[in-house]
Amino acid sequence: MTIEVELQPPPAATPTWAMLRTLGGIAMISGLLVVVAYQTTLPMIAEKQRILTERLVFQVLPGAVSKRDFIVTEQGALAPAGEGIAGDPIYAAYDAEGRLKGVAISGTGSGYAGPVTVMFAYDPGCHCIVRSKVLKSNETPGFGDKLDTDPEFLKNLEALDARLDVTGTALANPIVTVKHGTKTEPWQIDAITGATISSRAMGKAADQAAQRAVPAIQRELTSLSQPN
């Protein structure tokens, strides 16, 4: 086998400044375009995000017409949502008369194909989780996605006990998922047959959400009950 190499005249030297000028110029055009795109779309994205969050909150808390956003800080305190405050967001939802309908809280548990993030409706009156909506999940279609659709499974989340212990800092009974057909306590979730790992993720998400948010919600219930 022979490899033919095409003989070419030596290439003309490119001046250093030409290379620098090109890369610098392109970087400037790039910077300009990215900043313009970012600044233009920022308010639109924020508005989309707000509408989406509101829709999800009103979906888990039907009957609610307005909401207030709060942050549960690292120290477990409740602060009105604003810029520069880090923590988990929670949403207090109110009906037309301004009564507290419930609080939307969210948690994450690891499932069969990555994390499962779920929003739960917490009712401070019954100290329980009353509804759920999966926000993000990669679970297998036909199996893991039953978390949001299986009527029998969703019955688990109609009055899931999330009572606090005597110290008021943690749940009296951690929320757990048990094997299908073995649920005996109100804080247990009966797993879906064939989707046990996804069901467990739901349990972990509910436990995480409640452990973080419920102590703060119960402590600040008086201020949360006022719509403004």
Place this chain on the structure above:
Amino acid sequence: MAEASNQSTSTSSPAPLFDREEPLTADTFIRGLWEENPVFVMMLGMCPALAVTNSTINALGMGLSTTFVLICSGALVSWLRNWIPKQVRIASYIVIIATFVTVVDYLIQAISLELYAALGAFIQLIVVNCIILGRAEAYASKQRLLPTIVNSLGTGLGFTLALLSLGTVRELLGNGSILGVQLFSDNFQGWVIMILPPGGFFVLGAWLLFFNWRRLRKERRMTEQTGVIANAV
């Protein structure tokens, strides 16, 4: 003597496309759609073609995003082609492509957060899509602005078409719907594997099989009619 005849043949036949400027013709546009279809013929961009075609809307979103980046980056590369020295061309192309991918990333978020969530990291991965860098290097860097835009549009639509032919089939078989509209009765049991990753390979394989079968049939008919074996060396 031999040298002279070589020279005469090279001047009589047109130089290859990568060495000359192409006039704007219908072929500039159509080539990317079919003859040089990025997915079905050139086998490029397989990663998004398999990963995000589990529904029609995802396929459409991905295809149009890629088309936008192809046209914009192609246009800018073509416009700046005489100012970009060979030594820094790859760095320049990548910065240009990354810029438009960032722009499209924000645009999709502004249009639909659901679509943005469904497409996931694949929007950002357009930066390393070989169709775009390939077009920049092989076409836009040598051609005038207008043919580049038209060619990029053709290639982008060819890519979108390929993604749609995967996405519609997968959504139809896996979910019984197209663009979220249910087409079958409630008794339809979705073929779940079609919307899972293996479904992408099955449907792509089936399309390639179909196109090859058609090509072979056409060649056979031509042989029967003319007695000339197509593509014979």
